[in-house]
Amino acid sequence: MSQLLQDYCSNFAQTRPETFAVVSDSERVTYQAIERLSNQLARAIQAAGCRRGGRVAMLLPKAPRTIASILGILKADCVYIPIDTGSPAARAAKILNSADPTLFLVDKEGQALWDELYTMPAGVRKTPMVWVDDRSSVPASGCTLDIEGVFDFPDGTIDYQNTSADPAYILYTSGSTGEPKGVVITHANVICFIEWARRYFGLQADDRLSGHPPLHFDLSVFDIFGAFAAGAELHLVSPALNVSANGIADFIRHSELTQWFSVPSLLTYLAKFDALRFNDFPSLRRLLWCGEVLPTPVLRYWMERLPHVKFTNLYGPTEATIASSFFTLSELPEPDDAIPIGRACEGEHLFVLDDQFRATPPGEIGTLYIGGKGLSPGYWRDPRKTETAFLRNPFSADSSDRIYNTGDLARTDSSGLVYFIGRTDSQIKSRGHRIELGEIEAALHELENVKEAAVVALESNNFENSLICCIYSPFPAASVTPTAIKKALSKRLPSHMLPSRWMVSEQLPKNMNGKIDRSLLKEWFMKSA
DSSP, rough: OSSTTHHHHHHHHHHHHSSEEESSOOOOEEEHHHHHHHHHHHHHHHHHTTOOTTTEEEOOSSSSHHHHHHHHHTTTTTTEEEOOOOOHHHHHHHHHHHOOOOOOOOOHHHHHHHHHHHHTSSTTSSSEEOOOOOOOOOOOOEEEEEEEHTTTTEEEEEEOOTTTSSSEEEEEEOOSSOEEEEEEEHHHHHHHHHHHHHHHHOOOOTTTEOSSSSSTTTTHHHHHHHHHHHHHEEEOOGGGGGGHHHHHHHHHHHHTOSSEEEEEHHHHHHTTTOOOOOOOOTTTOOEEEOOSOOHHHHHHHHHHOOTTOOOOOOOEEEEEEESSSEEEEOOOOOOOOOOOBEEEEEEEEEEOOOSSOOBBOTTOOOEEEEETTTTEETTTTOOHHHHHEEEEEETOSOTTTTEEEEEEEEEETSSSSSSEESSSSEEETTTTOOOOOOOHHHHHHTTTTTEEEEEEEEESSSSSSSEEEEEEEEEETTOOHHHHHHHHHHSSOOOGGGGSSEOOOSOBBBOSSBOHHHHHHHHHHHHTT
């Protein structure tokens, strides 16, 4: 068992150096090559002034060089923070103001965002940057070191001081106040899940794993280190394929993948366009999904066409590291069957509790809490939110033992299987993304022509999963169309957080407490459908 995440790759670089580690559209990189490049990057990161515990923000695409960058950051005893290069600069700035990175890694794909951040009043002008791309395209501003300079560093083994208790990465999730929350995850958190997954799924060196989620989504962590833990191949899926159901299906076929892992909305998308053949993907052995509910009719579609494949539902918030529970189906479910999120992974614990922190009887709904080795130390530089979400475990004599309040409603059955029911707050899941409706409202209230606004979500059976609906009231002298509001909002929020349905009202409905009547708003939107 590895003590640090980068050890997985290093082990196979020594024992099977010529085996392919990462495969993309344009290149195939061996374990030896990625090991050497990551060693050079680690030394370059240190030379740029980043010390143990330093935070390195990555404005990089999903590519083999980026995977080497992650390993290099970890080998430099630092913490990686992946930034969505398609994110609006205003939101990226909020994340970066919180993360306070000591170094940036940037390439051509992230250059536009870097340039915008660099020129903002509270930008990144004082933060050094390493250009991880062709030297001919180095930006005029901010560059400390370019890729040619990186190649000048020795590529031999590098010593590091970190322990498994040190942070490996910080991922930012949507926050109800409009400020994204940075979830700190340690090496030990990830290794606990990876070691369980390697055993349970029987991962081997001949496996070819998909790398579909973006790097700022924690499913990607399993793709990367699950592959490296087994000495397997990681096949990076180009984001351009997400608009083509047949393109994704062809990718699985031609790459001869043995494992596919994605959010359910993509599986729904492929089913909607009937992209699968019967007995398709003969090399595929496992199909995993996580991040949201997969409709049972869609699951039946996949299982009927791929009878040779094992299907596993994984569940878990970012705060509990990738996944905390699993359920592998043994037979084709009925169309109206609810699929459980199952049982806790090894080292994890699930608790369905009532308001008095008592275990609910089978069949009764309660709030789902998670404990165990995957639990994050907390939110980056936010002890108040950490104390609110991470509570003392009432079932443990150890005062340091904690449980995390997921904010999800759940129930157990008589056999102990856990079923997800829904959310307890204003948080939703859409296309695998966890979204706080409050963050959307906060962005709306920043717009100068909006007097008042509210956002609600409606359940949907289509590819969107949840429809985000917005009602707003403009100032009397303002004439603002939903199109204009959406355009302005797109500069503050990523596309998956933009409302798809709109209403304009002189005054938003209030309940007897003077609060916005969200139940009535939902009725309005349902009637207008």
